Amino acid sequence: MSEGLETRVLFRHIDEPGLHEIGTYERLGGYTALRAAFKEREPGDLVSEFEASGLRGRGGAGFSMGKKASFLPQGDMAKYLCCNADESEPGTFKDRELMFKNPHGLVEGVAIGAMAAGATRAFIYIRGEYAEIADRLDAAVAEAYDAGYLGEDILGTGIDVHLVVHRGAGAYICGEETALLDSLEGKRGNPRLKPPFPAIQGLYDGPTLINNVETLMNLPNVVNNGADWFKGFGTEQSTGTKVVSVSGCVQRPGNYEVELGIPSRDIIYGLAGGPPEGREIKAWYPGGSSSPVLGPEELDLPYSFEAMADAGSMLGSGAIIVADETVSIPKMALRTARFYQHESCGKCSPCREGTNWTVKMLERVVRGEATPMDLDIVASVQENIIGHCLCVLGDAMAMPVGSMVRRWRAEFEEAIASARDAGPAPLDVEPAVMTPAGVGA
Amino acid sequence: MSERPGDADEREQAIGESGEPPVPDAESSPGSGEPAQAGAEVAGDGGGAGAAEAVAHPGVTETDAVQIPEAHEVDVPDDLRAEIEEIMGRYPQKRSASIPTLWAIQRRYGWCTPEGIRQGAAVMGVTAAYLESVASFYDLFHLSPAGHHRVLVCTNISCWMRGGDELLESFCAAAGADPEAAAHGGAVSADGEIYVSGFECLGACDLAPMASIDERYYGPLDGDDAEAAVASVKAGSEVLPEKAMAIRPAAGGPDGEPDAHVAG
Ligand SMILES: Cc1cc2nc3c(=O)[nH]c(=O)nc-3n(C[C@H](O)[C@H](O)[C@H](O)COP(=O)(O)O)c2cc1C
Ligand code: FES
Numbered sequence: 001m002s003e004g005l006e007t008r009v010l011f012r013h014i015d016e017p018g019l020h021e022i023g024t025y026e027r028l029g030g031y032t033a034l035r036a037a038f039k040e041r042e043p044g045d046l047v048s049e050f051e052a053s054g055l056r057g058r059g060g061a062g063f064s065m066g067k068k069a070s071f072l073p074q075g076d077m078a079k080y081l082c083c084n085a086d087e088s089e090p091g092t093f094k095d096r097e098l099m100f101k102n103p104h105g106l107v108e109g110v111a112i113g114a115m116a117a118g119a120t121r122a123f124i125y126i127r128g129e130y131a132e133i134a135d136r137l138d139a140a141v142a143e144a145y146d147a148g149y150l151g152e153d154i155l156g157t158g159i160d161v162h163l164v165v166h167r168g169a170g171a172y173i174c175g176e177e178t179a180l181l182d183s184l185e186g187k188r189g190n191p192r193l194k195p196p197f198p199a200i201q202g203l204y205d206g207p208t209l210i211n212n213v214e215t216l217m218n219l220p221n222v223v224n225n226g227a228d229w230f231k232g233f234g235t236e237q238s239t240g241t242k243v244v245s246v247s248g249c250v251q252r253p254g255n256y257e258v259e260l261g262i263p264s265r266d267i268i269y270g271l272a273g274g275p276p277e278g279r280e281i282k283a284w285y286p287g288g289s290s291s292p293v294l295g296p297e298e299l300d301l302p303y304s305f306e307a308m309a310d311a312g313s314m315l316g317s318g319a320i321i322v323a324d325e326t327v328s329i330p331k332m333a334l335r336t337a338r339f340y341q342h343e344s345c346g347k348c349s350p351c352r353e354g355t356n357w358t359v360k361m362l363e364r365v366v367r368g369e370a371t372p373m374d375l376d377i378v379a380s381v382q383e384n385i386i387g388h389c390l391c392v393l394g395d396a397m398a399m400p401v402g403s404m405v406r407r408w409r410a411e412f413e414e415a416i417a418s419a420r421d422a423g424p425a426p427l428d429v430e431p432a433v434m435t436p437a438g439v440g441a
Numbered sequence: 442m443s444e445r446p447g448d449a450d451e452r453e454q455a456i457g458e459s460g461e462p463p464v465p466d467a468e469s470s471p472g473s474g475e476p477a478q479a480g481a482e483v484a485g486d487g488g489g490a491g492a493a494e495a496v497a498h499p500g501v502t503e504t505d506a507v508q509i510p511e512a513h514e515v516d517v518p519d520d521l522r523a524e525i526e527e528i529m530g531r532y533p534q535k536r537s538a539s540i541p542t543l544w545a546i547q548r549r550y551g552w553c554t555p556e557g558i559r560q561g562a563a564v565m566g567v568t569a570a571y572l573e574s575v576a577s578f579y580d581l582f583h584l585s586p587a588g589h590h591r592v593l594v595c596t597n598i599s600c601w602m603r604g605g606d607e608l609l610e611s612f613c614a615a616a617g618a619d620p621e622a623a624a625h626g627g628a629v630s631a632d633g634e635i636y637v638s639g640f641e642c643l644g645a646c647d648l649a650p651m652a653s654i655d656e657r658y659y660g661p662l663d664g665d666d667a668e669a670a671v672a673s674v675k676a677g678s679e680v681l682p683e684k685a686m687a688i689r690p691a692a693g694g695p696d697g698e699p700d701a702h703v704a705g
Pocket of ligand 1: 056057058059060061062063065084085086087088089172173174175176177178210211212213215216391392393396
């Protein structure tokens with residue numbers, strides 16, 4: 001299963017022709033885990049196995065999957081499973097490739113997760129932009145119903161799981177789990193106050209398990225091979241493999257599945273080819289655009305939840321965005337901030353106003369209208385957002401932007417000075433752009 | 442979140458024609474003093490949220506009883522009604538059908554027309570204002586005419602590093618759309634055919650710089666690709682088959698070759 005630096009578990013058959021069809025999927029061993037889970041296992045014992053595997057959420061927060069499932073109350077009430085396929089964190093495109101090429105892998109994972117959680121209704125909330133992926137999922141769900149893997153009395157066990165693919169319509173905030181629930185209930189996607197947590201009171205006020213696509217796709221492997229096998233990959237606190245999306249200034253952008261804990265350098269250089277010949281890495285987001293930005297000094301850190309947290313950042317969604325020496329950090333900060341400004345749902349003032357302010361201040365920096373003192377204001381705005389809102393969308397801007405202003409402050413000051421000296425300039429002029437043909441040229 | 446200059450006027454006009462009372466929106470809601478992009482968005486969300494709250498429990502308040510279009514008053518095409526009813530049946534609570542219903546309306550009419558929204562609301566048993574407030578939250582729903590084809594060009598971090606802004610300009614030039622407007626919420630080409638919009642990360646940074654054309658992903662693209670794509674879209678022929686996301690193998694694996702597109 002190991003191809004050099006890669007360890008392909010979820011990606012084992014990823015480019016097998018026809019994998020998205022049930023016949024091929026079954027021929028390659030698909031749905032054996034579902035059979036075993038439904039026919040031979042008890043929900044409680046599955047949840048314990050998931051917990052023992054150490055599997056942590058792959059959607060951003062890295063919470064123990066089994067533990068979360070164990071929070072759902074026992075008993076005969078309507079419970080739900082929601083698969084978070086919103087995948088809108090900039091830099092992240094792993095769920096897209098997993099779902100498009102292996103939709104049955106997700107259907108099987110969702111069914112097993114639902115059965116373990118005691119949920120009879122499951123939903124895959126997929127971002128609206130992923131229309132061609134959602135079409136694939138719809139087809140796979142229909143095939144699974146026909147084959148008796150979904151629906152009523154699955155494989156004669158008396159257990160029901162109904163699965164609906166629900167398409168969103170373009171809003172990053174709907175990836176936040178409580179906003180996702182509101183959106184799925186047919187409302188505007190505003191986050192809810194927590195507690196109550198969704199495990200207690202979620203969709204339609206019922207206990208709800210929410211997990212990311214990749215998290216759920218790991219379940220069939222855990223069922224088939226056991227928790228100890230799963231723990232054989234990765235580090236003690238970061239078990240298993242991870243599909244890492246690498247993009248930006250690298251020669252081979254794409255998804256690579258690795259054991260958690262391998263050196264970050266191996267992913268960025270060994271697999272993704274590093275920056276174009278002759279250029280150096282200046283900065284990298286280790287876990288999507290919401291993660292505090294790291295520098296070349298951290299390239300040798302293990303790529304694990306704990307090492308990234310110790311370095312003051314996070315593994316997040318497992319998306320590495322690489323910036324080489326030609327990229328202006330102030331402009332990258334502005335690009336980052338604009339995203340959160342656009343996506344803020346506007347419910348909480350610190351986020352709504354803070355993202356807006358940050359964009360305006362960074363525009364002044366890039367235009368040369370700011371003073372170095374303004375950088376202190378940018379930094380303090382970030383501090384005033386963190387921890388003050390219903391959800392962490394605002395924090396997700398404040399962390400990377402704050403990290404950039406702190407770490408590359410000299411470059412921000414230089415940007416102010418040189419833009420001022422150059423006189424008024426249009427805001428969006430970019431210096432070195434890596435056009436596809438231009439990389440390395 | 443998809444508000445852009447011009448929306449309000451067109452919408453109000455359209456609403457007027459259909460005899461529906463005007464609905465608060467970004468530009469006309471109180472307190473939207475700031476015309477800037479973000480100001481409008483903030484005000485829009487405020488106004489819209491108010492509208493959403495006011496009708497949070499249809500059938501419960503008196504106003505709602507008045508505002509929910511009576512099924513017999515609204516002429517709903519049979520197949521649309523059947524589609525929406527089928528959608529409602531998928532969920533334990535029919536309100537969950539809002540977004541899929543709006544998709545059905547947009548597919549049918551090209552955008553979420555006031556009449557379409559009224560039809561959807563009548564079948565769902567919610568107010569038109571409720572459905573519109575939901576639609577206005579989501580970037581992919583259009584509350585004004587938006588061409589027959591949609592081009593979304595990603596200008597987020599990874600695409601920006603690889604020329605996403607320039608790609609957006611190329612698409613605008615090829616389609617004949619205003620690049621300024623396209624970069625700030627979207628623009629329809631002069632011939633009314635193609636909607637072009639800069640967009641946030643589309644989840645395909647491995648294809649950077651990339652675009653979604655009529656709901657299919659393509660990349661990495663350059664200016665020539667933009668021209669070719671627009672020509673194909675207009676001619677109704679297959680768009681950039683060799684640049685389609687759908688045919689791309691995973692990056693690594695035993696055949697992990699340097700990406701010819703980026704290793705140049
Ligand atoms: C603003 C915001 C956006 C998020 N977007 C996503 C997303 O697109 N996909 C995802 O799986 N989780 C996303 N999350 C994390 C979810 O809230 C939640 O933690 C996750 O879906 C739980 O699944 P997991 O435990 O399997 O990771 C987001 C969180 C925030 C605050
Ligand atoms: S940054 Fe363009 S698709 Fe992600």
